[in-house]
Amino acid sequence: MLRGYEVIDxxxxxxxxxxxxxxxxxxxLALAARDSVVLTSGTSWAxxxxxRDGTVSQSSDANNLPGFRDTVDVQKQKFADKGLNTQxxxxxxxxxxxxxxxxxxxxxxxxxxxxxGADPSINPAFVSQLQALxxxxxxxxxxxxxxxxxxxxxxxxxxxxLRDGKGILESDQRLWTDNSTKxxxxxxxxxxxxxxxxxxxxxxxxxxxMSNIGVKTGTAGEIRKVCSKxx
Numbered sequence: 432m433l434r435g436y437e438v439i440d441x442x443x444x445x446x447x448x449x450x451x452x453x454x455x456x457x458x459x460l461a462l463a464a465r466d467s468v469v470l471t472s473g474t475s476w477a478x479x480x481x482x483r484d485g486t487v488s489q490s491s492d493a494n495n496l497p498g499f500r501d502t503v504d505v506q507k508q509k510f511a512d513k514g515l516n517t518q519x520x521x522x523x524x525x526x527x528x529x530x531x532x533x534x535x536x537x538x539x540x541x542x543x544x545x546x547x548g549a550d551p552s553i554n555p556a557f558v559s560q561l562q563a564l565x566x567x568x569x570x571x572x573x574x575x576x577x578x579x580x581x582x583x584x585x586x587x588x589x590x591x592x593l594r595d596g597k598g599i600l601e602s603d604q605r606l607w608t609d610n611s612t613k614x615x616x617x618x619x620x621x622x623x624x625x626x627x628x629x630x631x632x633x634x635x636x637x638x639x640x641m642s643n644i645g646v647k648t649g650t651a652g653e654i655r656k657v658c659s660k661x662x
Contacts, residue, residue, distance in 0.1 A: 443658045456658035457482035461642045471529050473585030476635025483652035499536045499600045503609035521615035522637040527577040528589035535571030542567045554596030590616045
């Protein structure tokens with residue numbers, strides 16, 4: 432189960448007590464994603480509602496999600512397969528400005544990544560900081576903020592960290608080292624000479640675009656009674 436899913440189940444329970452069989456888990460998830468941004472000082476956006484839930488849930492459906500070791504080309508292809516472009520990729524990965532990752536998903540970058548040591552794309556001064564948090568052969572489940580210094584605030588510091596070689600996940604840091612995505616990172620940072628992008632505005636647009644992928648409406652699907660399991 433996804434971490435924090437008990438919040439979704441709690442919302443569903445309260446809604447079912449007031450209007451049973453009306454609000455889908457899909458809509459609750461979309462609204463909760465928006466509200467989590469607002470609660471961490473981000474900007475709200477209008478969430479289209481009226482989705483219905485799928486009738487099948489299997490772990491293999493997650494295989495097409497971007498992985499923490501994915502190259503930029505692989506990430507772009509996975510997004511393109513869902514009708515999302517490179518700007519959407521950089522924007523949505525920017526959601527890592529809040530949240531955490533377990534050491535097991537990035538500690539391999541800190542030890543013996545090359546014959547000379549850590550992943551060279553990591554700021555050398557940051558390597559020792561991460562090694563202290565995630566020692567070799569340490570607790571792989573320990574969680575570290577994905578946005579160093581600002582893990583609980585929805586802002587552009589995540590992109591600044593990529594610029595400074597402080598991306599936690601290898602797939603994230605690659606957004607800075609690949610020219611096709613670096614430009615969008617720079618635009619979110621307001622680099623002079625480039626047409627600027629407002630992260631809060633673009634994030635809402637890309638979230639709506641993503642939330643419209645494979646939507647079930649009308650008589651398709653179902654309205655689940657409990658979000659954490661198929662009826």
